[in-house]
Amino acid sequence: MQATENGSFWRFCLFSCLFLQSSCQDFGGQTQFICTSVPKDVDICAATLQNSVPGEDLRSTVVQLRETVLQQKETIINQKETIRELTSKLARCESQSGSEAGDGRPGGRRKEAGTKNTMGDVSRGPADTLAQLSQTLQSLKQRLENLEQFSRGNNSVQANSLKDLLQSKIDDLEKQVLSRVNSIEEGKPGLRNETEQRGRVESTLTSLHQRITDLEKGQRENRPLDKFQLTFPLRTNYMYAKVKKSLPEMYALTVCMWLKSNASPGVGTPFSYAVPGQANELVLIEWGNNPMEILINDKVAKLPFLINDGKWHHICVTWTTRDGVWEAFQDGVKRGSGENLAPYHPIKPQGLLILGQEQDTYGGGFDATQAFVGDLANFHIWDRKLSVGEIYNLATCSSKAQVGNVFAWLETSLEIYGGASKWTFEACRHLN
Structure with a gap:
């Protein structure tokens, strides 16, 4: 044989011998394997090793060795795939557990759809x-x-x-x-x-x-179209009102309304506005033991409102995209302000505005624990920041008070679902 051929062959032969010897030792055998050279003209596959067990064929040994290696590779690949799958599932479980034990903001929890009925939020015992x-x-x-x-x-x-x-x-x-x-x-x-x-x-x-x-x-039949209130008596995932038209793109806004609730903990979600791809485009929510919050593009500002005393309260929130500046008013008095709330992000158009429920997905994903419980009236939206005087006029029922130029409170502008009811409402009569 040539030197290179001899070197290649001896490496192969040595590897085969070591493998066979290891196999025998595993079974407690005492057999030893000795590798020798083979003449150049002799078929290697037909040759046998000196002092080997009669009938032990080198070709069979090599084939078994290759099959063993391939099986081990396949096993390793399957184990890696199983590990990746289990790791992914564990990560999802930890993420869901962390969300449920977290700060309780909307969108953090996603409920699977349940069977709705007329007596509760989902099918129960x-x-x-x-x-x-x-x-x-x-x-x-x-x-x-x-x-x-x-x-x-x-x-x-x-x-x-x-x-x-x-x-x-x-x-x-x-x-x-x-x-x-x-x-x-x-x-x-x-x-x-x-x-x-x-x-x-x-x-x-x-x-x-x-x-x-x-x-x-x-x-x-006997009342003006704007003199009404919506009542949500229960925490359910099916009582709500849908605004018939969407909102335009807005670089500033003011949202005002009258609220009455004694729900605890938290009054729930008076309104939520979702757009495709962003369920929390504009949301007002008080959930669990958290204070009331305003969300814009999923960014959060905590509001200093205290309204769950069973009395009517007038609340307003103003916001501008420049620097994300916001202000909060309760009963005509400024209670708080801040900045950096979704700065330079305009409110997106072509969304869905829902009263009484928080949307985990566009137009759905309602969670009964986040539902509004109480009465809501005179809900208005402007595409500008109202002045302190204008907000005070709204809270005191002044004749100078204006209606929202983006959304105005009218019965014909809403569709009511799930048993939420309408009643005659006069804001000035409920101030006491």
Whole structure:
């Protein structure tokens, strides 16, 4: 053989021998392998090693060696892929856990869609469902009391008659609720008919809502289009109002409204404006134990508002894109200011404005824990910064008060969903 051929061969032979010797040692064998040179004209694959086990073929050994190496490579590749997949899943789990335990800002938590129903935010157990049902009945009672006051003021015999009928229906439903609760607590087998009975109760509630809505129409026919309030009696993910038109691009803005709530912790989300690709383009929210916040392009400023005392309060927030300067007013008085809130970022157009819910995605992703609970009225938006005097006029019901040039509070500008109700509202009558 030539020197290079001899060198290549001996390296190959040495490697094969070491492998075979290692294999034998693993099984406790005492056999030793000795490598010798092979004449140039002899077929290497047909040759056998001196003093080897008869029938042990070098070609077979090499093929086994190659197969072993390929199998090990494949195993390593599969293990690496498995490690990457598990690492990715662990990172997602840690991210979700961290978000839920974090500062609680909107957009930080994403709920998977649940099955909505008329008695709660998503499908729950029987006890939770009945608790939601009890809240709904209390809401209906409150609406009926309002109707009763209205009917007394207007001497409406028809309203009184219908009110009595609805009250009787609600009393019957309340008895059913108590019966179901007792059955749950005592562990009675009546739970087998849970779905059927719940369907009957929901059907009755739907009928009651429709009758109350018909009765409320009598009030709407006799009031101006801007003299109304929206009421969100429960924390749900289905009660909200949608503004029919979008907002324009804005380099400055003022948002004002009347709010009344005693919800705790946090009153929820009075409004949220989302655009494609940014769910938190413009949001006002008070969630959990956090103070009320204004979000613009997902940037946050904390507002010094204290409004969850069950009384009406007038609040305004102004903002300009230059340096992100903002100011906050409660009941006509400036309570706070700051800067660097989404500076030089104009509010984007062609979005969706929702009252009463926070949007985790464009037009959806509502979370019941972030929903607004209470009353909202006289919601206006301007594409400029209002002066201190103009805001004071709004809070004191001055005749000089203006309406929003971007969005003005009118019944015809809203679509109501999920059982949120409208009532006559006069701001000056509610100042005390």
